[in-house]
Amino acid sequence: MIDHELAESPESIAQRKRTCLIASFVNSLQKDEKAEAMKSEEAKRGLSRSEVLNEMLAFLIAGFETTSAALTWFIYLMSKHPRVQQKIKAELMGDSNRQDLSLDRLDSLVYLDCVINEVLRFSPPSIGTLRTLTIDDRLPQSGTQLFKGDQVDIPFHTLARDTRLWSIDPELFYPERFMGEDKNHHPYALIPFGGGHRQCIGQDLARFELKVIAARLMQHVTFGDGGPEVNAVNLIGGWKDAETKKEPYTPGTLQLVFSTSKGIAAAAVALCVEKGWLDYEAPVAKYWPEFSANGKENISVNQLLSHRAGLPCVDQQLTLNDVFDWTRITSLLAEQKPFWEPGSTHGYHAYTFGFLAGELVQRVDPQHRSYSQFVRDELDPEFYVGISDDNVEARVAPLLTKNDAALASLPPLNPLVENTMSCNGAFPMRSPNSDEFVFNRRSVHQAVLPAANGISNAHSLARIYALLIGDVNENGKKTTCLLSKKTLKMATENVTPLNEVDQTMFGFTSKFSRGGFELYGDYFKVLGEDGFGHHGFGGSLAFASLSQHLAFAYVFNQLGFDTFAINSRNLQFLEIIDTIIKEKKTS
Template sequence: MAFMKSALLVCITAVAVLYLPILWTKPLPVLISGTTAPGFEPVLQLYRENFANGVEYPIGGSAFSVYYKGSKVVDIWGGYADSEALRPWMENTMAVVFSTTKGVAATCMALLVDRGQLDYDRTVASYWPEFAQEGKENITVRMLLSHEAGLPYTSKVITQEILGDQEALSQVLAESPPVWEPGTAHGYHTLTFGLYASQLLRRADPKHRTLGKFFKEEIAEPFGIDFFIGTPFESFYRVGRLTGDISGVVATLLKGMGDPLNREIVYAMIMGTNKDLATSFERFSLNAMENYRRAEVLALENPSAGGVGTARGIAKLFGILANGGQTIGGQRLLSEDVISKFIGESKAPSLDRTVGIQTAVNLGYTITKSDGVEQFGHPGSGGMQGRADPQRKLSFGYVSSYHSPFGLGNDQRFLTLQKATYECVQQIEGQ
């Protein structure tokens, strides 16, 4: 009996310690900052409402930015970079953007194409002879960047040590065989896309730089893009502390079962039609979300999912692309001819054998449709986004420290703001 009383006392004490403080914890004040150009004020108002009505998560922070016809028209941020430390989201706060990094990497590859140093229709092996192993000799650059190469995972596990050693990484990638016959299907190269792209870029670039260094020297610094692929230790203090659904891919998907896309993926996993997805994560040792809280992990170049930046930086980059490849000051990043290929040469949506849903991907970008027009860009795990609408010369960047269950472009935090932005543009253009 004495034992039972002691056990009951321990349980009551544990409950009190864990849950009673919540009853006396006051909600954190909502902090919203930033600016909008005339005509875009409804976007800021909706952003405030999203924090008030629970669309935005109260223990996280976020930022949203829009460029229109080359000019920044929305630049807003709110919430907390670290709610536990009461550190508010600031103008220069960055976030881990996961697969939105792929869209940045694709832009680096396009820049090489524009310079005549890379050809989408030549074989990867013509630049990187070692790549021809295991039946990969006929894989073209286009196939690789469009997720058609059959290389969603490697034959060996990519460890932190391998990721930090370019020669060791190059060998593992070159030795890995295709999972399916290249060119016959597309399947999301979740954690290998950027690794292969970087090794290819090293061979095609006359200076033999890694993709992260190439991006820094050729795009980020010349165009003022606040984004890193390989975050310097001295900039780590600016990164919002990752929180939210970071317990694992399956658990995250299950938490988002209210969304049709998440249900499709879970169903595909149950039916075994996207078995490559699980193996993709098994073969990459840093896939656990907790790793992306570590400075030494973010310092590594991971062009598939390790990019860090501001919403402003992402929107600015895609804004240049949406504006015909140049800034309003006339500084050119890409030619209109190359940019026209991103949507113009894309295929209709078809079954992605890795993810298990219908997707359209081309040359490293995902192709989507909003407000009746096509966009190119890339979503990121947890709700991150970077998108360009070349028809309206419009671009979007959304980042958050809160990792939501929605990583396929289906996060309402972004979608509501995007919808409000299009409504503002329609009003401005008199449509």
């Protein structure tokens, strides 16, 4: 950069130095460094080439690290203060849904300015600065004598928390202070960029960067707090009604997650095993006598959950009313003859998995709760399978789709696959259209389809998986791990032979555990080879990894069909998380 600037004409450099920092430095380069080096410090003029390089490097480092540190504190403090976060969002929305950030609009964001000031006050990115006295002096209040050459430390944090300088308690994070009693605070009470004629010359740029990035974050993301003892990141962004863009996606928004629901069904069964109500190796008929019909008396719970029972569909066509009738659909499955010898191979039970697992849970639960009530009582109150409450229904984000290339490219399906994937015609295998998409219907949300219509949010899904692998301390409350190490090992142990082709999942080599979880593999590439969970149609995903000490969930209303495996959006998130984990391990 220096050489490029030196190539400019002297007239150009002189003109540019008023607006370009590099040009200003280059204009100050010493003509004869050796001659200047022989002079005393007072007599030296200009900067040496190494001094210019050091100054430029200092600006780059200071500009990057301090801004990133301030943004880190901004994100943290927003997660701790949702009231402030929502107030910023309200200011950004105003009377319209404009997403642009023109200079005029940025200037109008007065409350955001207050928040940035409060972030810089509450957690200044720099600890302070030093000043060297050029004359003897004495402090006016204490009378302390200072001498020429002494260095004085000016701690920004101490000034920002000094009760003598602030009207409102400085220990409180309260951006409104800059609109009220502390609007005219002492000029040196808040100096995150230093003060006097040697204050940071880049502070205007830094504040501008902070404001632009903070505004963009608040337009698209909501930060949540995992509690004092949970390392949790809860990111929410976008629009609940993505077409009209009138209602933002918030922590209270709920989303239908399709087959990600199966992982929760597997967790519910695992909890029954943990409580001693079920045995993975016992025959299903032990708990559900009617199930023994048509040669199914020896099918084990393990085979049922690992998609090896041969019951991916039934022998007759079904309507929505049929699958909405729990007694009818479970009776049909109890009577059904397996489509292959149980245990000999596996085929994805797209819809029937949920009815089979759910019926088992209901039959062994001593309280005889419905499956829906069981998962809300035992796993998470914000995981719904069958919504009857109008207020809860109002929180559900409609599903949208624009890219159905994967569906359109499907080859002709054999009857077994067609019936499996359509639930015997109740949910036809056609490209979903948002206006008529059956899974947006209220009647579908009210139904109990444990394999396909779970409705929840990413936080609740991740929390369930976190509880499968360890204790969770959230908001000062400790919840004990749901499963013992023994049960977790049984539930997540692979029972799918290597490279065994899935009979109903378009020829993929899917991989399932004894307890019904998807396991790490080509079709389910999550973090950690011990990763277990489930992903859903359109891209939703939830899983846990004991080795990585990680639980993850991602839900959204804009469905993507670029692949039937984990989609590209999830892979991008997982790649970032993997990088963070690796950096943490090496630091």
